[in-house]
Amino acid sequence: MADLKERLLPPKPSSAVNLRDSSYRASASGRLPFQGVDVSGLKKRGQGLRSWIRVDVSGNSQVIEVDKFTMMRRCDLPARDLRLLDPLFVYPSTILGREKAIVVNLEQIRCIITADEVLLLNSLDSYVLQYVVELQRRLQAPGVGEVWQSEGPELNRRRGSRNFDNMYGNTSPDYLPFEFRALEVALEAACTFLDSQAAELEIEAYPLLDELTSKISTLNLERVRRLKSRLVALTRRVQKVRDEIEQLMDDDGDMAEMYLTEKKRRMESLFYGEQSLMGYRSNDGAWSVSAPVSPVSSPPDCRKLEKCLSIARSRHESVRSSETATNNIEELEMLLEAYFVVIDSTLNKLTSLKEYIDDTEDFINIQLDNVRNQLIQFELLLTTATFVVAIFGVVAGIFGMNFAVPMFDDPGAFKWVLIITGVCGAIIFCSFLWFFKYRRLMPL
Secondary structure, eight states: OHHHHHHHSOOOOHHHHSHHHHHHHHHHTTSOTTTTSOHHHHHHHHTTOEEEEEEETTSOEEEEEEOHHHHHHHHTOOHHHHHTTOTTSOOOOEEEEOSSOEEEEETTEEEEEOSSEEEEEOOOOHHHHHHHHHHHHHHTSTTHHHHHOOOOHHHHHHHHTSOHHHHSOOOOTTSOOHHHHHHHHHHHHHHHHHHHHHHHHHHHHHHHHHHHHHOOOHHHHHHHHHHHHHHHHHHHHHHHHHHHHHHHHHOHHHHHHTOHHHHHHHHHHHHHHHHHHHHHHHHOTTSOSSSOOOTTTSOHHHHHHHHHHHHHHHHHHHHHHHHHHHHHHHHHHHHHHHHHHHHHHHHHHHHHHHHHHHHHHHHHHHHHHHHHHHHHHHHHHHHHHHHHHHHHHHHHHHHTSSSOOGGGGSTTHHHHHHHHHHHHHHHHHHHHHHHHHHTTSSOO
16 A cells, blocks of 8 residues: 555655745845746646546556646536535535546545546545555456457547448447446445444444443443434435435436446547548549539439438437437446445444434433432422421420420420320321322322
8 A cells, every 4th residue: 555655646846845945045145035936836836736646447547737627628527526526625425427527526535537537636545545456456357458448540440431230339248338337436435435434333332322321421421422423424424425326326317428438439430430421422433532523413322322321320320329328327227226225224224323322312311210200209208208397396396485384394294295296297297198199199
């Protein structure tokens, strides 16, 4: 991995190295502070040059520096699509099919896929480097590059002179096109990354929740709160990827738009078909190359043949494009469906974990409610006992008045006052307990 980083990192420009020294020498000599600055380097940075990792059909990778407008012209993309790949902004996962490219923004994988190459933002993230390595490994597998290798102009020109069945070529059913293979690796990397994060969250969550059920403390509650915040954020990201794949599967037009190799092959076939037709015209003995022939004086057989060829070509093109679009939609739909099942399984894991957290919260709330009810019952018993003890205070207050009572002269009167007061208090306390039990306020 370290060797791959050194190979993919762009070299440091010399203008950036000499920038500080030049500015310091200029200020020391009394000249203007900007006279020693490398203007060409500033112009490059002003244009917004960025490092991109380019992987071609053969699996060869290189680092290129391209500015935003050049990339827009190169891939025929609007500025808002390139803004989705900007690492300074956080955008949800998106897969967009355009005329000449597929814009992929899946977690750390942010790339532009065309029919001939994959362009990734040069990042030091390990998942981006793993994506490049895995894509190269699959493209350099024996027998794969030979099927989707771009053909030379001579072979395409010969193909254009053949009949219409050989004009479009045959797609091998054993291999996916280049753009689908790159998209498959991106989907696999995103799904694997999200699934690994879900697995790590599960490993951390279940012991923590079990510990919380056995011991409810502030520390455990805070850890569960942070865990739930991470779970909600991860669930939102997984749900967005799932919705994006499902939206692509539901829209046949978007899936047909993503078949870039077929569109490029169709355009090349039309181009070489027109060239072969022009060659037929130029090689016809009835037409002159030096002087143009008017339509009136041209042979009627040639005009009829040209008309028949154009009608047959248009009909064959429409029929073949519809059949190819249907097959490609099914091919891409099966690819998306496989990773839809994977991301849906990850979402089910997170949903089960969230339900387990909710069940744990409900269990904790039940425990807290039970403790709260026990405290209320105990407080009710204390209040009743306090009321009974207050009766002794009332009796003591009555007999403490400063007046003469003949009963005070009897030595056993105090004992009888205590006995009678205690019995009355016990009767009142038992009456309260019976009332609580009757009203089911306390399980006695």
